[in-house]
Amino acid sequence: MIDKIKKDSPELIVLKFALPCLAIRVLEGTLAQEQYRSYESSCLSGKAVSRKELEELLPKEHKRRSALAKKLNSSPWDREIVKSYWSDSREGHNSVVNSDEDSPEHVKEFCRVHEATVVSLKNNQQFRVSYDDVNREVIGLLTPNVQPGDKVLIHKGFSIYQQINGEYYLS
Numbered sequence: 319m320i321d322k323i324k325k326d327s328p329e330l331i332v333l334k335f336a337l338p339c340l341a342i343r344v345l346e347g348t349l350a351q352e353q354y355r356s357y358e359s360s361c362l363s364g365k366a367v368s369r370k371e372l373e374e375l376l377p378k379e380h381k382r383r384s385a386l387a388k389k390l391n392s393s394p395w396d397r398e399i400v401k402s403y404w405s406d407s408r409e410g411h412n413s414v415v416n417s418d419e420d421s422p423e424h425v426k427e428f429c430r431v432h433e434a435t436v437v438s439l440k441n442n443q444q445f446r447v448s449y450d451d452v453n454r455e456v457i458g459l460l461t462p463n464v465q466p467g468d469k470v471l472i473h474k475g476f477s478i479y480q481q482i483n484g485e486y487y488l489s
Contacts, residue, residue: 328396328397329366329367329395330360330361330364330366331400331401331404332366332372332376332379332404333360333366333367333372334361334460334478334479335411335473336357336372336379337358337476338457338473338474338475339376339474340357340375341476342474361460362459379403379411382411383399383400383403385409386399386402386409386410387399389409404431411430411431412430415429415430427452428474429473429474430473431472431473431478432450433449433469433471434447434456434470434471434477435447435449435467435468436464436468436469436470438466439465439466440455442458442462443457443458443462444458445458445464445477447470447472447477449472454475456470456476456477457476457477459477460477460478461477461478461479463480464480468481469481
């Protein structure tokens with residue numbers, strides 16, 4: 319699914335998929351709202367933050383992606399490695415989520431990356447999606463131009479990319 323993401327740099331792909339996690343950190347009080355807004359603005363403008371900042375912001379993600387890159391004799395910032403990590407690969411994000419024995423299934427389901435179909439629009443920043451046997455609302459900040467029937471990639475209640483002509487883009 320994610321192998322069809324077009325245009326975005328590896329840094330921007332990481333930041334977009336991390337944005338929902340960063341929103342949760344604001345709620346937990348471990349990230350300032352202003353800093354979150356800066357990351358959100360970077361996602362919307364297509365201007366990623368530095369690799370160093372992402373590595374410090376997301377140390378666990380970077381460590382897991384680095385391990386995957388090492389196995390494949392590549393850089394953790396290679397675009398194909400980043401896409402592979404965030405896809406359904408056996409060693410990617412969903413695999414890490416699935417192997418977490420301490421989290422209940424509903425938390426794992428929320429954390430996985432899914433390809434979903436837009437079912438209905440609530441407003442330009444929220445819509446309902448379905449995948450497998452799940453129907454849920456997601457935030458469409460990064461994909462404001464979706465229509466019912468469109469495919470999107472979702473992570474933690476956010477729509478991250480929209481499929482256009484079989485390829486995923488920020489809409």
